[in-house]
Structure formats: C-alpha cells, structure tokens
Amino acid sequence: MKCVECCVVTEMGGHSIASELNEIIGDGAWNCANCWRCIEICPREVDIFGFMMKRRKEEGIPELIRKGIDGIFRKGFWFGDIQFNEVRESFGLPAVRLLGRKKVALLMAGEEGGS
C-alpha cells in the first residue's frame, strides 16, 4: 500500500499531504487528518512530517487555524469562549483556571514568527 492509498482525504478524491508527496503540489498541505498512517506504511522512510512542515510554511495558515493560534498566544487556550466554568460546575467538575496572558507571554513572547 502507498501513502496516497491509505489517506482518508485522497480516498475521498481530495488533495492532501499524501498527494503532495507524489508531486501533485497544490493546496493540500493543511488537508491532513494527523492519523499518520502514511508514515507507518512508507517503504522509503520519507520524512513526511518534515515535508508537511515545509509545505505548510509555503502555503500559509488557513484563517480558522490562525484565529485559534492567536488565541493560544494571547491566553494559552484554543477557543475564543472561556466562560466554561459555570457549565463545568453543573456537571460537578472542578473549575479550571487558565494560565493567563502575562504568563503565556513569558512562555511565547518572540515566538510568533514562522517555524
């Protein structure tokens, strides 16, 4: 089996990192389900992860992913809504305190650039 044959995206007729590996360069760098079956079956031990990082840098970040990343840099949390503790309490779950902007900045300041 080849990487394109085990990829759920290419199986659906889509363009993915697996098809990009087969020299069909286009807009598939972000269409990866992160299931990593391709890495396991590749008989040539191609650095698929490294290739994906290179193609993603070339293609740029999709808007929805950029928004989530901005949230991580601002508050260390993926989602925009952080008012979840009331619902957690209704399930009997303990409140969660987020790290907070100042401490996230200590971790991530200056890391906003590319990979």
Add this chain to the structure above:
Amino acid sequence: MERMILYPGCLVLSRFHEYEVASRRILKKLGIEVLDMEDFCCCGSSLVPGVRKGWINLPAYSLARAERVGMDIITLCGSCTNTFLRANLLLGREPDLLKRVNTRLEKMGLRYTGNTTVRHILEILVDAVDQIRESVVNPLSFAVALSHPCQIMRPSEIVGKRNPLNFQAMREIVTALGAEVVDYLAEQDCCGSTILLSDKAMALEVGRRKLNSAIEAGAAVVCVCCGNCLLLLDRYQGQMVLKNGGKRMPLISLPQLIGLACGFPQDEMGVFHQ
C-alpha cells in the same frame, strides 16, 4: 492510591464534560487519585506542524508543572497525547533545546528535567482490563463500533506503540464489558476531525463515511476515546446525511461505556445529557 494529574485538553474541558466526568469516576474506581492541572495551558498541538516556532514551550510548561509535584499526566485527547510525547522525545534528545525551554520556564519558577510520563486514558484502562471485567455488573447487550484514537497509535517513532496500524486496546476493553464489537470497513480510518479547520466539507464527508460504515455493519453505538472524534462524529453529525433512517447515531466515550457496564448510574455517566 496512585496519584496522577488529569490533563483534559482545551476541547474536552470546555466541550465534552460527560467524557471528563466518566473518566474521573472510572479512574477513581481503578484506584487512581486524579489531581487537576493548576493554571491550565493549551498543549500546543495546533502549533506543532510547522505553524509557529516555540510550540514546545507549551507542552514543556505542563510537563514541568507535573514534574514539580512528582506526578505523571493522564490525557483524554489523542492530539494532546501526541504533542506531549513528541515534546518529551525532543527534549530528551536535544540538550540545547531543553536548555532554551528551561530559560523560559525559569521565568515562571519552573524547570523541566524530562521525568514526566504521559499516558492516554485508554492505555490506563487497557492495563486494568481484568479489574474492569471483574467490575461488570450489567454486561452490555448491544453492538458497538469502535473509533480508535489515531494519534495515540502513530507515528510509532513518537508514541512507541506496537501494532500502530491495528491497535486493539479498545476492542479488548469493550469485549470485556460483554458487548459485541462490530467490524466495519472504515474502522481503522481517522474520523477526519482535524481537517475541520482547513476543509470542513471534506471533514464532514470523512465522518459521514465512517458513521455510515458503522451503521451498515449493524452497530447500535459508536464508542470513542478522544475529544476530536467526539467533536466531528457527535457535534457535527447533524450536518451529515446518514443511512440511519433519519435517526442520530449515538456516540459514547469509552469511560462512559465502562461506567454503564459497571453499574454506575446513567446520569452520573452523563448519558442523559447526550
């Protein structure tokens, strides 16, 4: 009683409370005292694939917090698990990287030496499968299709698993609960959840195909053990056309399923909320 830190991840702690409640309840039943991560921070999984440099500072922070209290981490999501394991591997291999990360962590009064073990809840549950089997009071009488958490299985270079293409931990546990595990064509396919942000139509198509495959095989319920699987297959299911006579395909997390078989009240397992 063993003590471990529970790291639910952004997705589970804010969206999938039933999964978290059941996980805590089952871990307690297995003799594991769960403590919470103070000052929670994203694991950095979305930054890993070449998006931003410095992604490793995020998992390193949580690993360092756990190391400071001498406890290992339990995860509920495949992405978080994969990211923590990748970070641990790199920090162990590259002393200069560890030094750079520690320069950041020291500003927060933390330091990491690489001694925090991270385990996804499925690994803990499968290690306790005999204890789970002995605790079953209501053997399950319905057919269950499994959706395996890809990112705790692969890449084997990172997660170190055997059988990366055919990981059977969920099957072993669900069988121990008395349920019939249904084989279906798309069982080993990823649910497609992580494609949601780059190509939503494609993600829905991948999820639809997986659920229809389980329906065609006669499954009454799909069992998952990852927040990402829950996100696409449960929350986005309404946007898929299923071959299920207009009915929803019920999704349930593995800890909830174990709870039902072990006689925990349905409302305590969050089943009534779904």
